[in-house]
Amino acid sequence: MGMGSKAAVSVLVLCALLAAQTMDAAPCNPAALSPCAGAIMFGGAVTPGCCVQLRAQQRCLCQYARDPSYRGYVNSPAAQNAARACGLPKLKC
Template sequence: MLGMAPTQGCCVQLRAQQPCLCQYARDPSYSSYVTSPSAQRAVRACNVRPNC
């Protein structure tokens, strides 16, 4: 799975969370997940643009 593009279902779920991504990025409990290189690749691949 590593290195593969996210599935359509994954992108749908990521887009559903788009309004929360900035909040997650500011929360120390979640920021490492949201700002990780893997998460950033998924965000780009799914064309999700959080406006923080």
């Protein structure tokens, strides 16, 4: 996964930055999940900060799963592993 992965990461970062600008306007904020980026995108370690944010955004995860911009990340095996590591129930949308 060479250039395609880098492009996908760049797009995600751009989306996160745009979402962060409207953080106060929207209750669901995908940028809040930035502490989980390594775990969700690369299967890295799940940090306590990631779990805090996953729990805080739990009610929004189905919304993200329906959004074409985030669907691939939310439904990925790495994201499911991160949710499981944080003790969240399996996503049922």
